[in-house]
Amino acid sequence: MENYIADVMTLSRQCDCGNHHNPIPIEVIKIGNHALKEAAHYIKSKEFQKVVIIADAQTYKAGVEQLAESLKERQIAFSVTILKPDENNDVVADEKSLVQALLDIPAKADVLIAFGAGTIHDITRFCATKLKLPFVSVPSAPSVDGFTSLGAPLIVRGVKTTFQMCSPVAVFADLSILTAAPKEMIAAGFGDMMAKYTSLADWKLGHLAGGEPYCPLSAQITRDALEACVEHVEDIEAGDALGVRILIEALIKSGLAMLLFGQSHPASGGEHHLSHYWEMEFLKQGRPAVLHGAKVSVATILLSEIYKRNFLDFMDSSESLDQIEEQQITNKIIQNLDEIKRVYEEIPQPEVLREILVKLGGVSTPAELGIGEQLVNQSLQDAHHLRNRFTALKFLNEVAKVSPQFV
Numbered sequence: 001m002e003n004y005i006a007d008v009m010t011l012s013r014q015c016d017c018g019n020h021h022n023p024i025p026i027e028v029i030k031i032g033n034h035a036l037k038e039a040a041h042y043i044k045s046k047e048f049q050k051v052v053i054i055a056d057a058q059t060y061k062a063g064v065e066q067l068a069e070s071l072k073e074r075q076i077a078f079s080v081t082i083l084k085p086d087e088n089n090d091v092v093a094d095e096k097s098l099v100q101a102l103l104d105i106p107a108k109a110d111v112l113i114a115f116g117a118g119t120i121h122d123i124t125r126f127c128a129t130k131l132k133l134p135f136v137s138v139p140s141a142p143s144v145d146g147f148t149s150l151g152a153p154l155i156v157r158g159v160k161t162t163f164q165m166c167s168p169v170a171v172f173a174d175l176s177i178l179t180a181a182p183k184e185m186i187a188a189g190f191g192d193m194m195a196k197y198t199s200l201a202d203w204k205l206g207h208l209a210g211g212e213p214y215c216p217l218s219a220q221i222t223r224d225a226l227e228a229c230v231e232h233v234e235d236i237e238a239g240d241a242l243g244v245r246i247l248i249e250a251l252i253k254s255g256l257a258m259l260l261f262g263q264s265h266p267a268s269g270g271e272h273h274l275s276h277y278w279e280m281e282f283l284k285q286g287r288p289a290v291l292h293g294a295k296v297s298v299a300t301i302l303l304s305e306i307y308k309r310n311f312l313d314f315m316d317s318s319e320s321l322d323q324i325e326e327q328q329i330t331n332k333i334i335q336n337l338d339e340i341k342r343v344y345e346e347i348p349q350p351e352v353l354r355e356i357l358v359k360l361g362g363v364s365t366p367a368e369l370g371i372g373e374q375l376v377n378q379s380l381q382d383a384h385h386l387r388n389r390f391t392a393l394k395f396l397n398e399v400a401k402v403s404p405q406f407v
């Protein structure tokens, strides 16, 4: 990924989508077997004096000591914060963790290192933004695409909300650590990539029929990343350095696409809204947290089914289209009907997606997450209210007035 950011910035200057492209403030992205050593080298070269590593008990075991060794060798002062788990033994990005992290950061700290997966990055991103400090990303598992983006989903007073914060200044993805990540986290990362089938379709529809802004460059970056994962599904299944490299690269690129566009449209459509809905229900019930990518995997398979059945059926019937009350939307759909249909036809069949997830050792059905039929149906009819974004899920409920049902 040596020249990737420079190449993307060049392409973004040529992109004429009319949206503002954010500059990518990430100086270095290293993926390799000695990325931790390179992290220490980077910290030294930037002349940071007081480093704070933010981790939890699990990620500490995964490699914080190795990083600490490299920092010591270069005489860099550092401290380590180990975030405490909640009553379910999960580390969550809520008020307690945020305050713990803020209290642990000494006054003279000049850089933070997020050593972990999604949640630790969310907590570190929050602290870095509020303390106006740079942060360095060291992913401990290829489980999520949020490492390089701006968004930090935080649980505040029991409600999960995504806040726009800051991106890391550098990313060091060490393959010796990532290949040792649990299989379910690798499957979850693949699921977060697979979600791009539905998110990219929803984004296109949102643009063509719902007035959402669109950037073909950000869409292409995301699609290329998705296709690389699908092409290498066997390597990812093997969990070897090649497969894990492809997956972490794809997750980083998906985050970069969001960063460039400034919003999460490329990577988050109806499937993410379903996932958020389930997560909020779990929070209300005090149930243990489920990996983001696991929920998103299940939601993507579910939506592939709903979109192929309800959405494409609706688009195929001129009678249904005639009944739409909002004339403006109908006109836009009729103008772009072939393209809209093609985009949704291109989403793989749910069985195909399910088979891949099963192969990877991931989850693929709501039941495996402990989600019953009632909650699934409730979410299919309500989750689109969580975000003000035009998706096929929103279209079905609000424009077509079809209540999607899980059968």
Ligand SMILES: [Zn+2]
Pocket: 145, 192, 195, 267, 272, 292, 296
């Ligand atoms: Zn995601």
